[in-house]
Amino acid sequence: MFFGRYLKQRMESQHKKTNKIVTSHYTNSNWFPKSLLKQFKKPVNNYFLLITILHFLPFSPKKPATQLGTFLAVILFSMIRELYEDKIKQMVDSKTNDTPCNKYEYGWISFQEKTWKEVRVGDIVAVSQGEEVPADLLFIHSPTNNAFVDTSNMDGETGLKQKFVFKNDINRDDCHYLQGQIHCEPPNSTLDRWSGFMMMNSSKLIDLTIKNFVPRGCIIHDTPFIIGIVLYVGKDTKINQNMKLTRFKESWLIQAMNKTTYTVFLLQFILIIVISLQTVFWQNNVGVTQPQLEHPNRIYVNEWVVGFLVTLISYSHLIPISLYVAVEMLKVILVW
DSSP states (O other): EEEEEEEGGGHHHHHOOOOOOOOOOOOOTTHHHHHHHTTTSSSHHHHHHHHHHHTTTTSSSHHHHHHHHHHHHHHHHHHHHHHHHHHHHHHHHHHHHHHEEEEETTTTOOOOOOOGGGGOOTTTTETTTTHHHSSSEEEEEOOTTTEEOOOHHHHHOSOEEEEEEETOOGGGGGGGGEEEEEEEEOOOOSSSSSSOOOOOOOOEEEEEEGGEEEOOOOOSSSSEEEEEEEEEEESSHHHTTOOOOOOOOOOOOHHHHHHHHHHHHHHHHHHHHHHHHHHHHHHHTTTTTTOOOOOOOOOOOOHHHHHHHHHHHGGGGEEESHHHHHHHHHHHHHHH
């Protein structure tokens, strides 16, 4: 990576990398399709969808309007709750991205207040004592030539870690004249190891170690300020590299309800099979001898399938969709 006043020398990939963080899942344009698709990752919603479709078939013994309305209510409540929770994430992201920091501007020949999202790889930034570091930095100057950093936001350790400048003869006024290249390892999640080397102002190569590395998210202590060169931004920073993608999550209550639902569905399926087979047995052995019946004929496979589906619709109330409506309504109320 390049740094210094000759910004045109930056590689295109270096300049395109942004320090903007996005943890939300939805935008105004993709919320509806993505959230709707997410609802059908829940097996119980697929079951209710099947039952709703069966209600519209001509042999259904129940009217479809009630089932359809209840099913849509479950889906809609879930989507609205997720949208609201995602809006909260967007607000947190916006607050983080708009956090002020001091970035060196060559046109002004001084540090100017910018936001975190405006920081790019190769920029020079200053961080005052008590402030949070906006990006992963190479520590180049402080009045004490060292600093202590609090990394509890990253690794949970409350003890301060000492960092050192890589070279003692750089001061604040030298920022305008610094230029060169830094070669270091690609972005990774390792917190206790980092290395690289740099060539500055056509000088010889200088080795860099973890002692010169100040990660994003840590807080500066025991020095008035530090100055550093931005090494990694955004999702390439150590703190974001350690944020693992999580699978689709459900609360313990929903997990317990799903386990109960699977058990009830299994018992329901067995019950429907037994009832259907008993109907076939009775009709083919007893019903055919009863001419007073409306349909005294023997039951074949196609009639059995229809009878099975009718029984499934009739006993669908064993898995109460109203319970999921109540849970989703409570989630919306509690979020508000």
